[in-house]
Amino acid sequence: MERRVINPWKWQDDRSYVQAVEVTNVMSTLYVSGQTAISDDGISSTADMRTQLSEAIANLEKVIEDAGYECGNIVRLNIYTTSSEELFSCFDLFQNWCNRHHIKQASTVLEVQALYETLKVELEATVVK
Template sequence: METRNINPWKWQDTRSYSQAVEVKNVESTLYCSGQAAIDANGISSNEDMKSQLILALQNLEQVIQEAGYECKGIVRLNIYTTSTAELWPHFDIFQNWIAKYGIKQATTLLEVKSLFETLKVEFEATVVK
């Protein structure tokens, strides 16, 4: 697999994403459903944004690994949140997670009216190898 990041500007670098990602010679592609702060028993979290952000990233990582892929293969990562104001103070958790795996993904961040039950943040990924 070969990837190329397209960034006509530099400002997106501080926000931990790329404007576009081109992928060639892909062996396979994994499309992940939105991963949120739901425990192994299917119970949605009632915790604060920081706790939900951490669990949602852990769940995304688990799905990707159990499918036989690696997080560094994420090429698209959409973020849905019920409050960008609550998310921003903890955005470094997301950025550190991205840096940990060397991910250079295209991203869209959307504030939505609500997510399932009590959830505050959800990640939807496309992963290649």
């Protein structure tokens, strides 16, 4: 797999995403459903945004690793949240995770009216090999 990041500007570098990612010579692609703060028993979290974001990241990592992929190969990551304000107040958690895995992904953040039950954040990813 070969990857090329397209960033005509510098400002997005501080926001943990890129403007576009071109991927060629891909062996396989994993499309990951939105991952949230749901326990192994299927119980939705009632915790605050920071805790739910941490749990959603852990669940996303688990799915990616169980599929035999690496988080560093995420090329698209959409974030759905019930509160952009709450999400951005703990966005350092997300940015640190991206930096730790050297993730350079195209990304969109969308504020939605509601997610399933008591959930506040959902992460949807595309990963390549």
